[in-house]
Amino acid sequence: MTKPNYLPQGSEVEIFNHAASNKLPVLIKGPTGCGKTHFVEHMAAQLGRPLYTIACHDDLTATDLVGRHLIGENGTYWQDGPLTKAVREGGICYLDEVVEARKDTTVVLHPLSDHRRILPIDRTGEIIEAHPDFMLVISYNPGYQNLMKGLKPSTRQRFVAMEFDYPVPEREVVVLIQETSLDKQTAQQLVALGNDLRRMQDYDLEEAASTRLLIYTALMIKSGLGAKEACMCCLAQPLSDESETIKAIEKLIDCHF
């Protein structure tokens, strides 16, 4: 696997390395599309550990993480889930948007995230001790004000936690150029537009324009789509359904391109 480009925003690389060498689990907080997953991919490549990414959804149960019995030619057999695999073989298990998963999933994480570092599998009666290279990383977005979802304090305080945010404009320009090899001038215009759009968050937009969206836009521009069209279809339309807000964003795009 080629090592993905990553531009550090602060000391997150150092923190992650220390956590990894001390076998501590890591929690990453941050808004949508600010580079959480990308960072974990980068770190996995840098540490040379396999990465098991699990995108959590509201139907994800502990079984999906730990594993299940399947029917084979000779009756049933046990199939490890991604978490069990990482625990056995060593590797980074990354649970993206962990608050989306059902509550019972966090229970299996508890014995893994403290000094015991074990994974009991009640279906098979096995208790697996984690491989020295096993590392648990979870992420979530605290910005959603949802009372039904949230990480319990008892879960949260088992992790080394870091907070991510969108990069500062100068860095975001570099990220755009690195990821899409767009020319600097256009990248700067895009980032300026992105920052204007972020000011509309909570009032006119539910979520801010993420770095990911800006990269999509840059890719579309790079491959030859007109800048204004690219901004409309990659920034304006995905961010809002309100026609008046979209018109306002259109005017805003006109300010930059």
Place this chain on the structure above:
Amino acid sequence: MEEWVGEVWHKLITKRANTEYPDASVSLSAVASQLAPYFRALGGEHHKVIEPTSSLKINFKRSLIQRIAGTHQRTHLCWHDERSIRLPANIAVFPTAALNQQAYFWLAALSAELPKIQHWFVDNQQAILTLITKRPGLKRLYFTLVDAFIQTRPAIDELEGKQLAQEQAVRKALLNPGSVAELPYAEKDPYPILLWLYPTPLSSVSSVASDDDGLEENTAPNQAQKVKGVSKQGHRADDAKETDGLLMFMAESLFTWTEHMNLDRPQDEDLEQDLAGATEDLDFITVAKQRRSNSARLKFDLDLPAPYTDDLAIGDGIKLPEWDYKKGRLKPDFCLLQPMLADDTPPSPVPAELHRTARKLRNQFSILRPQQQWVHRQPFGSELDLDAYMHSVTDPNVHSQDQDLYINRSNTFRDLSCLLLADLSMSTDSHINADQRVIDVIRDSILLFAEALDSAGDPFAIYGFSSIKNKQVRFNLLKNFAEKYTDATRGRILGVKPGFYTRMGASIRQSTEVLCTQKTTQRILLIISDGKPNDIDHYEGRYGIEDTRQAVLAAKKRGIQPFCITIDEEANDYLPYLFGDQGYAVISDAESLPTLLPKLYLNLTSLS
């Protein structure tokens, strides 16, 4: 005949003098909904609203024909204050509608960039320069507008002397922003510059006074005059002086319409006179800053409503503790909370003006009603549960009697209940605009919220609260969990009135008790408030905050999730301390509360 001739002449000459393009006119109302997000995106302050401005009288040199026609004495210009940005109600200066519309967006952008004007001539140029260097598209827009705008200005060859020098400086500043440091002096003000912002006409007395001393050292003499000339339009009377009612009066001074008497008599207005007509003739209207100043500043115990007009008190009241932060402990049985029921309000349906919104909300929320879903591991059901079967075959601790091997369709319930606690304190009696008080907004919000939740099928209760010291915390029952939501409940909600003070802690404690009777997994306590906790005894400032915080913490400990929605713009200072960073929402535009509240509830409780 004379009248007829006069009328024809007036029409003719006005038309002749007109420099605008009525056919291309764009109105503010048509673009306002786009301007607001645009303004915010460019860095404008979130709480500012966009409003049309009344015309300002500008002292500039009019052409002969304009003077004959008597037009162009007043002109629409853009200005803003702490609360709003004021844009012309119509722009018809440019020959095409597209340009006139662009002008609105330009002015919104400039307002976002230039929130405060210190030096009118320099600041405008500087802000424009920053705007157009940052955003190339805006630069194009600006120069298109400037080119068109200069066409509409009086021709250079019609001017002479100082006027000419001034006009040339203005043109240079427009074409090359940032290049002109001073506006040359002339007797009259320059021809209005629509593309610029003007200083707030309603600037305070002190700032007007300081204008006389010269603004800054590099200010041209005319600049001071200029600012003064504009700020004269409005004039905030200095009624801060506490001489209410005592007036030094000189018999020979005659007061005219436009003069303000510093006499605090809010009840004294004689509405029989044609005030509206008078207002139009006024050059400035004096606005008293301290509306209801006495009742707001003085603390006095209010008379309680007479028992026969008051709501029905239920029971002898409930004793509740209160947190004393100085002692660091709860004072047991310190508050007496009195549940009240408005038993005399007639049942009533949803008011006509809310009908549409209510119906829309009902439709939206009906999707939350229990839906059928597959349930696994059932002892009987319509299909086999393969997963369960596999489990029972492979489980080392297999129980032979474990026969839950089917899946079945069944109803699932949203396992949550919600209690809405509304602040009905005296402060809700204040107005948020010409025809709505805070209490009206709260009332509509509660009603629409109830409509939505009733449709969603989530169990809910609604209470209101206000207090007069610790011995009477009034806890108005609007709907409890058990009763059905009917017209009688609606009647009670529609009858809410502003009460007294805000002893929030006691009400939260009682709400916690009520919520704890609910057997659902999730219990939500939504609080609508319009300000800090306070009462007329020691319950204010830190004491009130600490008590409320303890009540909130206690509620959380008992598994209740409190969330506060407030229209108090300063709430960011204290609400994080009370409810946590993610435990509150500040609604800057109070009028939107009724529609936002159900939406917020949906966001807070949606599972997907």
